[in-house]
Amino acid sequence: MLTELTIRDFAIIDYVSLTLKDGLTVLTGETGAGKSIIIDSIQLLTGARGSVEFVKHGAKRAEIEGLFNVEGNHSVFEKGKEFGVDIEDDGMVVLQRSITHQGKSICRVNGKLVTLGILKEFGKSLIDIHSQHETQSLMDPDRHIELLDTYAEQELKQPKQEYTKQYEKYKSLKKRYKELSDNEQEMAQRLDLLQFQWSELDEAELQPKEDEELTEERDKLSNFEKIYSGLNDTYEALYGEQKGMDWLSHAMMSLDSTADYDENYKRMSEELSNAYYMVEELTFRLSTEMEGLEFDPERLNEIEERLDEINRLKRKYGQSVEEILEHKDKVEAEINEINNKDSFLSKLEAEIEDVTEDLLLEAQHIHDIRADAAEQLVNAVHGELKDLYLEKAVFDVSVEKRKGSKDSPALNGRQVSLTSSGFDEVRFMITTNPGEPMKPLHKIASGGEMSRIMLALKQIFSRHQGITSVIFDEVDTGVSGRVAQAIAEKIFKISVNSQVLCISHLPQVAAMADTHVQIQKNVSDNKTETNAKELDKNEKIEEVARMISGSELTKTTLQNGQELLNLAESFKTSV
Template sequence: MLTELSIRDFAIINQISITFKEGLTVLTGETGAGKSIIIDAIQLLAGGRGSVEFVRHGTKKAEIEGLFTVDDDHPVFSKGKQFGVEIDEDGMVVLHRTITHQGKSICRVNGKLVTLAILKEFGHTLIDIHSQHETQSLMDPDRHIELLDMFAGEELAASKSEYSEVYGKYKSLMKRYKELSENEQEMAQRLDLLDFQLHELQEAKLQPHEDDELSEERKKLMNYEKIYQGIHDAYYSLYGEQKGLDWLSHAMTSLESTSDYDESLAKMSEELSNSYYLIEEMTFQLSSQMAELEFDPERLNEIEARLNELNRLKKKYGATVEDMLEYSATIEEEIDEIRNKDSHLSKMENQIHELSQDAVLEAKNIHDIRLNASEKLSGYIHEELKDLYLEKASFAAEIEVKEGRPNDPVFEGRPVQLNSSGFDIVKFLITTNPGEPLKELHKVASGGEMSRIMLALKRIFSRHQGVTSVIFDEVDTGVSGRVAQAIAEKIYGISQGSQVLCISHLPQVAAMSDTHVRIEKRVDNDRTFTAVKELSEEEKADELSRMMTGAELTETTLEHARELLEMAEKHKNK
């Protein structure tokens, strides 16, 4: 959930810090007080488009920072691994956005500088913002397949994973086939280049790990004097009269003479004897190595020349000798493909056909799961719409197979166009009037109906999206009466699964809040400021009364407000 929000020098906000709680938080206030500005700030924090217009007049930058707390299985952890952002075990994520008066945008996640695109990736896993304008985005047909797949859950996710593997191979092979079959001139030029590269690599006569071995040998030759001196000093410190081995031999003899009288000394004597013979053996090795050491300046020159040649080739063909050998084998295969193009194309055609059929079978499995999920989804949506007094509305998640071209893979006797999601096109259709045909959402619903349809969809999908905070910005505009009460209950229902922040002008929604925050606009020294205040129960009743009748509070409206709060409490207790 969004735990803390800090805003400085943003629009008409000088500086505010808001602590948010679990459940439903409702923000109310007069028009222009700055309610939507707070949502704008959160939207920017989630990677929305910024503007210098957001920077408060007379200041150099606007700063927004949000602290989120998440469970240990939240998808933000995988985002952290993907983008190298450390997220501790406490599950605390801090998003920070600065917009300068020059239009520059600086983004951070847990203190690490990130691009706006990366900030947006994190924001989408933490915040889901819905406004009257954003409702249109939810109605976008291009998003419907994503929402249906989310609703279908793990069964579809597993099938999509299997499909993606096959589809990836199919697309890769299709790309290679196209490259090989098209543009003879490019292929001829490519062949010349590959022949030159292969010849250069073969002439180099590369050996595995050659660069590491030569570097090691060069290091020894370049430090010959230090190595020789070290071996020489070690050897003559151990060997000779009155040297290390001589004194160790003396110590060994002395201990042996006492071993018959003390068992502990006998053990020490044995260990000393073993150490003596080990050191004696090491002395022989030092002597042998000192005799074999030889400085060969010609060999050093050869090594330098060979390493220079290898480094030159590495700039062109790979970071290591192993990479270059692997590249050599790869281009050798490609040369063979180009020179024997016809036979390779024929072989690839067979492979493409097999892969396309496999992909179609996997896509059909996805198609079937989506059909089952669409029926369940329609049933759930109908129940939600009934609760919102759209009982005569009819909803359907229509699934069509995307028609392909003649050479595309075939499904049930007709070509289909495969993409990363299969071969389906998903559209959410609705009619709110009996006898009228089903049409796309945005072509049918009025403003008030759109709000209710969006809430019905959100009520279903919020269980599957896994976002930390859901934000509604005046989505209840255009409704009143019993519909307003139904919307209030739906918004409260969504808050049972995730934190909800809601800007509203409806007293029914405000009454349902677990936390009620009033946004006020004040003028001080000819400058406008936005202030935030969390209301007590008594202040909450006053605010509801004001929302009903305007600035003047009467005992009657206060009584109605208290009654509304009591009704809301009874609904919550259910």
């Protein structure tokens, strides 16, 4: 859940710090007080596009910071491993976003600088924001397959992984087949280029690790004087009259004279003797090494020229000799393919046929799971819609095979269009009036109906998603009376499974809040500021009463506010 939210110099907000709790938190206030600005800041925190317009006038930067607490099985831990962000066992995740007055955006997760894309990946696993705009996303038929897959996420996880693996292989084979069969002129030009590359690499006669060995040899030749001086000084210090070996010999004999008197002395004498003979062996090796040293300027020039040639090839074909040799093998294989195009095309056709058969089986499996999930989703939605006074509405989920072209794969004699998600086309259908035919959701539902349908789906999906916080931004606009009460109850039910933050103008929703925060806009000395205040019990009664009456508080409106709060409390204890 989102436990702390801090906003600095954002739009008309100078500084706001909110401590958020579990359950349902409702934000209320006059229109223009800055409620939606707080939601805008959270959207930025979760990777939405920023703008210099968000920076408060006169400030250098806008800063938003959110602290989340998650449990050990949350998907955000996998995100941390994927993107190299440390998340401790206590499950604390801090998202930070700042936008400078010059428009530069800086993102951090647990203190680590990340890209906006990575911040978005973390954000969407932590917060689910639903605004009036997001409600309209239900009108987009292309989003319906995502919603159905969310509902059947566990059942589809493994089949979709298998399908994706086969689909990527299918696309790769189809692409290669197209490249080999489409354009003779392009293929001839490609063959000329490949043959040139192969000849260049073949003439170079590269050997594995050649660059490493040559670099080592060059370093030795380039530092000949330093190496010889170091070896010679070491040898002179050890070997000769009154040098190191003489003193070691003297020490060895002196210690040996004590060996008969104590086992410890004997062991030390043996250790010193071993050390003496090891150093003596080293002096012989130093002598041999110096005799073999020879400075060869011509060899150094040869090495430099060879390394220059290898580096030139690296710039064209790979970062190392091994990568260059791998590239040569690939070039040779592609030349062989082109020269034997017909046989390779036949082979590819057979591979494509096999992969397509497997792909269609996987797609059919996914289709069957979606069809079953669609039936379950329909039953669940009908139950939720009944609670929202849409009991006469009939909801359906159409799962049809997408029709393909004449070149598409055929399933049971019918061409189907394969995409990254299978061959299904999913559409949400509804009729809200008895006797009317089923129509696509986006062609029939009004704004108030869409709000209720979205809440019905969110109530269902909240049990299937691992989102820690759900945010509703005035999704209850355009409803009143018993529908408003039903929406308030539905939002509270969602908060049972997820932390919910809700901006609302409905007193029914405000009364249902576990935590009520009032957003106020103050103007002083020609300066506008937005402040947030958590209301106590009496203040909550006054705010709800004000939302009911829309005018000055009276004894009657306060009684109405108290009554609405009592009804809400009674409902909450019954859930």
